[in-house]
Amino acid sequence: MPVVGTFPTIRSEIAGVSVLELAKQFGTPSYIYDAASIVERINDLKQFDVIRFAQKACSNIAILDLCRQNGVVVDAVSGGEIHRAMKAGFKPGNVEHPEIVYTADIFDREALEMVVKLGIPVNCGSPDMIDQLGEKAPGSNITLRINPGFGHGHSQKTNTGGEQSKHGIWHEQLDDCLQRADRGNIAVTGIHMHIGSGTDLHHLSQVCGAMEKVVETVGRSVKTISAGGGLPIPYNTKQSYVDLDQYYQLWDASRKKLEAKLGHKLTLEIEPGRYLVAESGYLLSEIRAVKQMGNNTFYLLDAGFNNLARPILYGSYHPMSIAPANGSTSRPEVDVVVGGPLCESGDIFTQEEGGFVCTRKLPQANIGDYLILERAGAYGFVMASNYNSKPLAAEVLIKNGKPHLVRARQSHEDITRGEVIPA
Numbered sequence: 001m002p003v004v005g006t007f008p009t010i011r012s013e014i015a016g017v018s019v020l021e022l023a024k025q026f027g028t029p030s031y032i033y034d035a036a037s038i039v040e041r042i043n044d045l046k047q048f049d050v051i052r053f054a055q056k057a058c059s060n061i062a063i064l065d066l067c068r069q070n071g072v073v074v075d076a077v078s079g080g081e082i083h084r085a086m087k088a089g090f091k092p093g094n095v096e097h098p099e100i101v102y103t104a105d106i107f108d109r110e111a112l113e114m115v116v117k118l119g120i121p122v123n124c125g126s127p128d129m130i131d132q133l134g135e136k137a138p139g140s141n142i143t144l145r146i147n148p149g150f151g152h153g154h155s156q157k158t159n160t161g162g163e164q165s166k167h168g169i170w171h172e173q174l175d176d177c178l179q180r181a182d183r184g185n186i187a188v189t190g191i192h193m194h195i196g197s198g199t200d201l202h203h204l205s206q207v208c209g210a211m212e213k214v215v216e217t218v219g220r221s222v223k224t225i226s227a228g229g230g231l232p233i234p235y236n237t238k239q240s241y242v243d244l245d246q247y248y249q250l251w252d253a254s255r256k257k258l259e260a261k262l263g264h265k266l267t268l269e270i271e272p273g274r275y276l277v278a279e280s281g282y283l284l285s286e287i288r289a290v291k292q293m294g295n296n297t298f299y300l301l302d303a304g305f306n307n308l309a310r311p312i313l314y315g316s317y318h319p320m321s322i323a324p325a326n327g328s329t330s331r332p333e334v335d336v337v338v339g340g341p342l343c344e345s346g347d348i349f350t351q352e353e354g355g356f357v358c359t360r361k362l363p364q365a366n367i368g369d370y371l372i373l374e375r376a377g378a379y380g381f382v383m384a385s386n387y388n389s390k391p392l393a394a395e396v397l398i399k400n401g402k403p404h405l406v407r408a409r410q411s412h413e414d415i416t417r418g419e420v421i422p423a
């Protein structure tokens with residue numbers, strides 16, 4: 001299991017490459033990913049039979065390719081994610097060992113067409129999906145995503161279980177779903193549960209009990225159980241990793257119990273998003289203004305919530321470090337508020353859930369110094385927007401000590417492409 005470690009507030013390099021070099025070569029704001037960190041996190045989970053990356057966390061095709069090269073398969077929540085997965089070399093249509101699974105609570109019309117045409121197995125998060133698939137593709141195998149009636153997340157917005165959540169099939173509707181599957185000549189070959197992101201071992205272990213009950217009800221058609229995603233990572237020194245051995249053993253014990261009851265082997269999947277990529281990612285920005293508002297000192301960056309939305313959405317804490325442009329390795333620390341360039345008061349990276357602005361102790365910095373938002377690899381770039389007509393940042397992957405541009409910064413022309421003034 002990885003150790004929480006320290007969070008340096010001065011940084012001169014990322015994955016062995018000088019921050020100043022990265023800024024010079026790729027500009028700011030840019031997302032920088034460390035391939036070695038992703039491979040390490042993949043290896044932590046090798047006890048599971050299948051590691052299915054929840055690509056919604058970070059879906060650049062270079063990252064997907066890295067996962068594929070290291071034995072990881074993917075889920076997809078949209079036609080776009082199916083397209084990305086295939087671009088990265090994942091093959092649809094392997095029924096026994098699906099490389100791509102469509103997991104969602106609805107089929108939009110495009111996604112339904114794509115899964116049927118490509119033969120992509122579906123993890124159904126709503127009873128209606130079973131009927132829709134039954135109509136178009138009788139004879140399909142499906143997984144059911146069950147909402148066990150409870151959930152847990154790092155914020156209410158990332159809790160995906162219980163009756164206030166829209167996700168999954170309500171556990172008491174299982175019989176109805178099995179009848180729907182029968183009517184559509186659909187086989188239920190797997191059960192999946194994901195109760196939320198950044199949850200703890202206690203809640204995760206409750207899922208095992210719920211899983212056992214559901215699989216016993218469904219019976220011998222079940223070949224796969226999925227522990228879902230939600231493995232937390234520490235974003236600050238007060239948080240920790242879950243004990244992965246303990247976590248695996250809980251799941252393995254449930255699996256063995258069920259295997260004894262069903263009389264056949266079960267495949268045990270895990271579906272992490274952030275665990276694989278959060279720590280690999282750094283949002284590199286330049287400080288463009290340092291100003292005083294009464295007692296508060298503000299560092300204003302060229303990156304905003306258009307680049308990293310987590311602080312404004314969930315009050316998420318991201319470690320921050322400064323790379324001084326003059327290469328100095330020590331600076332006195334000061335209390336600062338860190339904000340972005342957007343015309344919106346909430347564009348503040350140092351805030352708590354509910355939008356309360358707070359300060360952070362960071363090295364004293366000047367215009368032209370770089371500020372790095374760390375542990376930003378999961379739900380960072382993928383949740384970016386063009387608000388204020390800001391181009392999406394560049395993405396850079398550092399592999400074997402060499403940085404590679406894996407997505408070019410958007411141009412202004414890219415942003416207006418497709419817009420038309422009517423005659």
Ligand code: LLP
Binds near residue numbers: 194228229271379
């Ligand atoms: N599986 C399913 C079905 C999911 O819906 C998710 C996350 C995962 C796996 C992966 O969860 P993870 O291991 O990454 O926690 N934007 C939020 C997180 C939303 C997660 C949505 N679903 C954030 O920045 O924290």
